[in-house]
Amino acid sequence: METADLQGIVAFVQAVEAGSFTSAGERLHVTKSAIGKSIAQLEQRLGVRLLNRTTRSLSPTSEGVSYYEACVRALAEIEAAQ
Numbered sequence: 001m002e003t004a005d006l007q008g009i010v011a012f013v014q015a016v017e018a019g020s021f022t023s024a025g026e027r028l029h030v031t032k033s034a035i036g037k038s039i040a041q042l043e044q045r046l047g048v049r050l051l052n053r054t055t056r057s058l059s060p061t062s063e064g065v066s067y068y069e070a071c072v073r074a075l076a077e078i079e080a081a082q
Helices: 003-018 021-028 032-046 062-081
Strands: 051-053 058-060
Touching (some): 003 021, 003 032, 003 058, 003 062, 058 062
Antiparallel strands (some): 051 058
């Protein structure tokens, strides 16, 4: 796994939990543009759309919900291993 993949996963999880790229960026101390780019690259690599985006909010797609749950478990495993 490349660093960019892990960054995309963390950005995706934070965006889902925060409900916006702006809030996710604030949590991770990066710009909302960086969050958007990380998630777009992740979606492109996976070949699926993970988030429904509007100008006011975002929500996970059905694939996004499944992927979010898997990512949360994986990040918890990484945290436990440290």
